[in-house]
Amino acid sequence: MTDDLSATSLAEHIAEFTSAMTKQAPPEVVAKLGIELEKLASSGIAKQALATNGKAPDFSLPDTQGRPTALSSLLARGPVVLTFYRGGWCPFCDLQLRAYQRILPEIHGLGAELVAISPQTADYALSDVEKKQLTPPVLHDSGNRVARSYGLVFTLSDALKELQTGFGNPLPKFNGDQSWELPMPGTFVLDRDGSVKFAHVDPNYMVRAEPAAILDVLRQLHAEGGA
Template identity: 40%
Template sequence: MTQSAEPTLTQLFADLHAHRVATMDPAQLQINIDQRRELVETADRSAFVRPGDRLVGEVLQDVEGGTLHLGALLARGPVALVFFRFATCPACNIALPYYQRHLEPGLRALGIQLVAVSPQVPERLVDIKRRHDLTFIVASDRDNTLGRRLGIVFTANAASQASQLAKGTSLGEVTGTGTWDLPMPAVLLLDRDGVVRYADVTPDWLARTEPGPVLQAACTLAFQDAAHRAAE
């Protein structure tokens, strides 16, 4: 028998939402829905990172220890950056393993390094890498420094804050940042010069970038990179 194809990310997130509808307190679920809708409707898309922008001197913290200089990574080849929320985010625990299966192998074959980025402190963020045995780099963007530069950071709305505080914790305690700020999910492809060649930002964290368009853009980037090196 032919094995059926794995569902898309979109389908997996639809399943997650359906499970929440069936199991969550309706009022709590509505807070989540309203926050996501608010981001879609109010996000300042003019501020989002876009192709042609350049990143070179950014510094991240590898969850396995040590400082990660983007320039040093780029010296080895093009880089794909995947921004996500935090280690215990249910949607992130769907997306990152999915990217491990359906995105990272294709990128690696093209000579493109994958780095997943969250503002969560490294000692907590490392859990998602260990939980799923992720082979790509997972790194902390301290204080959302890079995320802010890319225009993808938002602050949880008042209802979301009140809901979490009622449970006895805060987002800042979960992430270790002391703030209610998170990045919107995003995928970037950078060439060796740090120039953004592909960018997709999804304000709704249950509507993330599928691997297909990223791999298509990655093929173009890899071709251009090979041509550039041949001309040197």
């Protein structure tokens, strides 16, 4: 799998990774995971999430150095691309964050900022920054407090707990609590007044917002004078 996301869509890179993963994983594990993802999708859980034309709740969260970062302060300078991810242990999050890092110059060129949020502890968030060479703010959302206000949080089923443990992803260790809660991957483009101009939320964690779609919205805001 190449790290060059410039010529290929994020969805194509995810499909490439998923295909390789499926070939290596036991068929019963793949089938079980598919069933659990289908249950999440059919539950309608995504309907509770913040949607386009909504108003983004303000928040203040610490970055990897413990410094508070407030959404309102970021919006005072321009639009914000806000992405909630599950954690550095998630390969799909890894692909997504690397893809967004690649378009960061364009995001900044349009007067906007990118912010990534996960429930993992500050130490694990710092590891993400160092390993992925991330330069946007990466924030620690203890207990999924902010993700909950955006309607993204769900508790893993017993089957998903078993699968994640088998994958070597003990969430209580990464998140520092026993809740077994995660945010659905959600990406939002916010105008300077906090209004949601783009929302992508999917209970299937293999589906992520395309960089091109994010840039399209930011270009429109820039043309309208929103940046």
